[in-house]
Amino acid sequence: MSLVLNEEEIMLRDSAAGFLAETANVDAFRKHRDNPPPAGFDQALWGSIAEMGWCGIAIDEAHGGLGYGFTGLGLIIEQMGKNLTVSPFNSTVLMAGTAIAQFGTEAQKQEWLPKIAAGEVVMALAIQEGSHFDLDSLSTSVSAQGDSFAVKAEKRQVLDAIGADAYVVVGKDVSGYQAFIVTADQVSVQDQSMVDARSSGTVVIDISLSADAQMDPQSLNSGGLERALDIMNIGLAAELLGVSVEAFERTVGYLRERKQFGKVIGSFQGLQHRAADLFAELELCKAIVLKGLRAVDAGDDLGGLASAVKAKLAQISQRATNEGVQMHGGIGMTDEYDIGFFIKRARVLEHTLGDFHYHLDRYALQGGY
């Protein structure tokens, strides 16, 4: 598939950009940060997002979605990154939705995907244990007991854990991965206050689950889990792209207007070359994110590519947001100024489902070295 957006995609991106810039922008984020609603997100905004059909964009028509594809979803997520939009979109649509589509049973797909597509449910993915995301070191938290399963786990960095109605919980038993869909009344949730001021929590599960909660172990263990995580990481990279590009554009804007030594600071070559080099890196980021999105839609093997996309965006989002603060000078360090929001959001996104080092290592392994 060609690495160029078609007219429909451009329209979708532009309409998302327009809507979010007006209603879910950086000012709205600041208000949210200062006065977080109890559910962790703004219900009215979530309702509008659902009304526009964004939640169902990547879900197939047989399960209540639009079947429009993952590229479209990525374009929307990128705009949310630019605007620092707060909503349970990533946790519900990108993460839980992808997990169910990849390794849910047909009954679970029938039950949950239409609700996700309609924005009727908020869901979250509970997978990480301990301080680092690492698929290889998941503990054995599941054991079969006759027809049911005993699940005992503590899952950390569960995005939108507080407001979620249900969770996709991924763990392991002695033979492989196991995953379940559990509802909010079956777990206990502790709020975690994170640097990006979004809702996130620790989910404690200690329960016996009947077999109908079990997700399809076959697809889970034949590459389905990896593929789901790859898709999620490409989506997260799309948000990192939006965050990075916006931080960069704001910074270049500042370079054009701030004066020191009788000139605008953008005339100093020490800053110009850093900005130009960063521009180059961001162009690479745009291309590789689009390549990742297209690969998901094409059904390509994602292993190496998804980790490449995430690693590249992790690395350059660090640069873009660090330079953003640095090039703003003292004012960049202030809470009153918005540039600091971008650096905080970028790091949480990076560390969700594997940071730069995790994915660079995985990318190398997939490349045979």
Added chain:
Amino acid sequence: MSDLNTFRTETRSWLEANCPESMRVPIRSFEDIYNGGRNPEMSHPDQKIWCDRMAERGWTVPEWPKAYGGGGLSKAEAKVLREEMARIGARSPLDSFGISMLGPALLKFGNEDQKLEHLPPIVRGEIRWCQGYSEPNAGSDLASLATRAEDKGDHYIVNGQKIWTSYADKADWIFCLVRTDNTGSKHEGISFVLFDMATPGVTTRPIKLISGSSPFCETFFDDVPVLKKNLVGEEGKGWTIAKYLLTHEREMISSFGAASGKKTLGQRAADNMGTDASGRLRAGTLRSVIAQYQLDTLAFAATMEKVTAEAKAGQGLGPASSIFKYYGTELNKRRNELLLSVEGESALGWDGEEYNEGEIARAWLRSKGNSIEGGTSEVQLNIVAKRVLGLPDA
């Protein structure tokens, strides 16, 4: 579509019948690249045969118009030709500054007589061109060039010196920037002229590079007569042509960064240095530097692909194209530097069979010039800062 399929079938059988076996062997050294010219240099006599056969169909430059000897192929057909050549591992029949630099400029700015005179010999590989831009005191600041061209009615008399003129000692003709007027700003008064390197008054002196070869020269002009019919475009308006040509030169240079060979650097390192039980390269710090290089190579290739796709879809050449020269050459330097780490001692050999005549070391040293020739990396960053980001001059 069926037309394209027919074209593919015909092309495939023509290539099968006409591409010599020896020209289906990968290029190993600079000598394997055929540059044409009055006295062509060859590592194998089939190079000329292959070039002549391709030139007869205009396929040395598939997309140039037929009227000027080119293949007249559409973009889609040219792509098919490239694919079919790649399929059998056919070498490029001809690489030259005429094709990559002068041709595009003449097609845009030359008059009909100039196109008819100069383009067909480029297609056929009969005339080899060199580029007379840089001077001892005009490198990055090219517009301050001082080589003079004095108006003598129907001709000019050219005096001055060029430097770093690649292959000036092997080239038949030169496209040259000269100053026809000293009174205006430095960008005005520059003219773009063509002349035969055999003209009396032209001398060249080779300069040896750190890589040991001497592909470029100091070039001296001492009362060299140049007919006015060989002025391209208007007198004093050569800067526009010079810049247009530079964009093509930069495109060509940035493609040097495209990694060749079937094995990635990471796989090469794994073969040479071994992996641990988990499959990770033993040399852990090298591993992550290589992975970053591979990552950037992948992202850069995606960028080229995206820009090409956008141009094809009629969305124009986006700002990303301005980073190709900079990023591609820096990437190529990183690759060559890492190759030394991956190959170790055997990469440092300079002469002798055992070291393949110092292939790796010489390529490594030569790569350092990629970020200098055609405008340095720093100059590329200046251009991005100014033109793309809209930052003001200091």
